Amino acid sequence: MSDEAARSQDSETVAAVVVAAGKGLRVGGDLPKQYRRVGGRAVLTRTLAALAQSPRIARIQPVIAPDAQDFYRECLADLEPAHRAKLAEPVPGGATRQQSVAAGLEGLARDGSPDLVLVHDAARPFVDDALIARAVAAGSRHGAAVPGIAVSDTIKLVEDIAPGIGRVHETPARENLRAVQTPQSFRFGLLLDAHRRAVAEGRDGFTDDGALAEWAGQPVVVFDGDARNRKITQAADLIEADRAFSGRAFSDNAPAISDGPMTTYVTRLGTGFDVHAFTEGDHVWLGGVKIPADRGVLAHSDGDVALHALTDALLGAIADGDIGTHFPPSDEKWRGAASDQFLAHACELVRARGGKIDHLDVTVLAEAPRIGAHREAIRARIAEVAGVPLSAVSIKATTTEKLGFVGRAEGLAAQAAATVRLPEVCAEIETEAETNERRS
Structure with a gap:
């Protein structure tokens, strides 16, 4: 960049829109991810602080959900006064990211339009000043610029041919692909006009401002992003961020701020019970194993009470x-369905929250059929579906001494217990949500 261009860039005013209006519930629980704490401070607090510490950014426009004022005030309480001074009053976001960005841009326009605007996700707290500097330089020079990092995996373009199955349509050259991040940088008037035009033409659903600028006819360049500038999306991302900001990062280059406790695990115990009446048939399913019997069970799915x-x-x-x-049993999609997919789904939900399954215990209550000969096959099948060691699965069986519907051989039942460990950063969700409910 020439000296003249550098001086021109230095004289330009730069503002940032921070998009924090999303629900962000994929991490689990009821508290949006931007208000979850990593290293003792909310994700949004860390993101705002990272932007506010940059001398290049003069003003920050937060965009939050209309019902998130209490959470936002807590975030402000953890910010340094100098950082808070750069924040404009938050504006309410919309139902989509595009609507929220538009609301942030209009908020900036009301207070005096900057020359450049950076649009940044609240869930990217690892943004640093070097990336901000590259964003400002690229936006100033080209008008529309987005950070991107090289893609290390081979990418396939596919067309769906069946549920969960896609036929490869094209394999793009990996060297030409970039995974796009934020902050994305634009001439303010250019991006505001593009958003207003999209509203006027009824175009909504752009999840990326670079794509919206492209739609509006503006060439967009990609500058070097930062692999450390990761977005918090899943529970595992929260755990990694918590460790990084607590001073035990996975990367030597990640922030090391010791102002909060390390993540610990809490043990949770869940129980389940199921029952099915007998009907005509020649087998029952128990623990994912088909067992010959003189009757079947009446059920919407395969009726596997153990699973x-x-x-x-x-x-x-x-x-x-x-x-x-x-x-839902009212959904015909699950008629006759194999119950191992139900168990697999529940296990995936546990792991999506960063949890670990420690033990699975099932007791089958039935006069018949006898499961002794099938016990090890059932244990092995459950261990396979759940992705746990065989030693973590226990199967027992008992009768009810001729008492009740089981004793009268009218049906069979199962009761189960599952022990899991959840990261405290996930387990705290309910406590924080309850606190917010009491406040409201």
């Missing part, structure tokens, strides 16, 4: 409803 009880136990351990919530 149904285990699924409910796991869902109970993470406080995520029950099997009927996730797989």
Whole structure:
């Protein structure tokens, strides 16, 4: 860059829009991820602080959900006064990211339009001044610029041909692909006009401002992003961020700020129960194993009481409803369905929150069929579906001494217990949500 261009850039005013209006619930629980704490401070607090510390940014326009004022005030309380001074009053976001960015731009325009605007995700707290400097330089020179990092995996363009199956349509050259990040940098008037035009033409759903600028006819360049500038999306991302900001980062280059406790795990116990009446048939499913019998069971799916009880136990351990919530019996899609997919889904939900399954215990209550000969096959199948060691699965069986519907051989039942460990950063969700409910 020439000296003249550098002087021109230095004289330009730069503002940032921070998009923090999303629900962000994929990490689990009811508290949006931008208000979850990593290293003792909310993700949004860390993002605002990272932007505010840059001498290049004069003003920051937060965009938050209309009902998030209390959470936002808590974030402000943890910011240094010099950083708070750069913040404009937050504006309410919309139903989509595009609507929220537009609201932020209009907020900046009301207070005096800057020359350049950076649009940044609240869930990217690792942004640093070097990346901000590259964003400002690229936006100033080209008018529209987005950070990107090289893609290390081979990418396939596919067309769906069946549920969960896609046919490869094209394999783009990996060297030409970039994974796009934020902050994205634009001439303010250019981006504001593009957003206003999109609203006027009824175009919504752009998840990236670079794409919106392209749609408006503006050439967009890609400058070097930063692999450390990762976005918090899943529970595992929260755990990694918590460790990084707590001073034990996975990368030597990640922030090391010791102002909060390390993540610890808490143990949760969930229980489940299921029952099915007998009907005509020649087999029953128990623990994913088909067992010959003189009768079958009446059920919408395959009627596997052992896997149904285990699924409910796991869902109970993470406080995520029950099997009927996730797989409604009113949905014909699940008629005759194999129950191992229900268990696999519950296990995936545990792991998506950074959890670990420690033990699965099932007791089958039935006069018949006898499961002794099938016990090890059932244990092995459950261990396979759940992705746990065989030693973590226990199967027992008992009768009810001729008492009740089981004793009268009218049906069979199962009760289960599941022990899981959840990161404290995930387990705290309910406590924080309850606190917010009391405040409201």
